Amino acid sequence: MPLFAIAFPMIDPVALQIGPLVIRWYALAYIAGLLIGWWLAKRIAGRDAYWGATAHPKPLDVDDLIVWVAFGVILGGRLGYVLFYDFALYVEEPLEALKLWRGGMSFHGGLLGAALALALFARSRKLPVLPTFDLAAAVTPIGLFFGRIANFINGELYGRATDVSWGMVFPGGGPEPRHPSQLYQAALEGVCLFLLVQILARSGALKRPGLVTGAFAAGYAVARIIGEEFRQPDAQIGFLAGGLTMGMLLSIPMLLAGLALVVYAARRPAAA
Known part of the structure; x- marks a missing residue:
């Protein structure tokens, strides 16, 4: 062990x-994450040169889309944490699942919740689904960055x-x-x-609809697997078979x- 170690900067979790x-x-x-992502998504949606002939959400659509995504992320993230990370606790005390202020959010659950919200929004506005996903994928790392910084401030999800x-x-x-x-x-995923x-x-x-979404999904997975090599597994789960963690799995x-989505999108002709 080193002779010296950096003391954790005791930042009050309450701002x-x-x-x-x-x-x-x-x-x-x-x-x-939501506000900056909303601002950047509006800018990207308004740059028709980025999209070519691809039908895509317009800046005004983004104003409503952000609300759908916010609910999808919060509900999906909490439900994912309950199911994947501490199911036994919430079976015994189901009301604890409603106490969001105590922390406990799963990125993978939030991703599924956001994906469902995006799909429902696209259907309600008669927009193509993949370009809607691409727009969201282009700004999602902003929220990931701020989320990891908040984890650090809380002194949670620390490393090995x-x-x-x-x-x-x-x-x-x-x-x-x-x-x-x-x-x-924060550096890798953000x-x-x-x-x-x-x-x-x-x-x-x-x-090429789906290309940015596929690259985001694959890129996040690689970044998360690398990060899990340094992160201490959740105490209630520990290591899984083969030294895997739940995040890796x-x-x-x-x-x-x-x-698969990258390959599919890359094989399709670009919308000029």
Whole structure:
């Protein structure tokens, strides 16, 4: 073990409290991700040159789409956490599932919830589904970045014990220095994935419906699997067979589906 370790910066999870009203950094992270994603999605939707002849949501559609996605992410993320990560607890105490302020959100569940919301929205507006998915995929890494930063502020989802010089002692993580895996994941799932989908969106990929969505899905799966190599598994689950974690297991089908969608979209002619 190293002689020195970085002390965790004790940031209050509560950003602002006014009487009984409590605003947490975790909630602000979701709000920031949605608002910045909404702003960028409107800009991308308004750039017809990015899309060519592909029918796609317009900037005014994005104003309503963000509401659908917000509900899909919150409901799907919470339900996914209940089913995948701590089902036994919520069977015994089902009302705990309603206490969102205590944390516990699953990205994969939120992704499925958002996908369902996007599909229903596209159907209600008579929009093609894949371009609607592509628009959302182009901005989703923004929310992932803020979400991981909020995980770090909360001192949750910390990494495995390590002897690297930047190891950090987390409250609740014992005396051993640990990887600040939340920051690794913010860089991989947030920054790197954002650059990937933005480069694709601006270089003609939106003219091939499904290409940006597939690249996002496959890219996220790879980033998550790498991040899981440093992240401490959830205590109630631990390691699965073969040293896999639940995050890895849920990312494998996402990787395969993303690659399949990339191949499908790349084989179709671009909409000039």
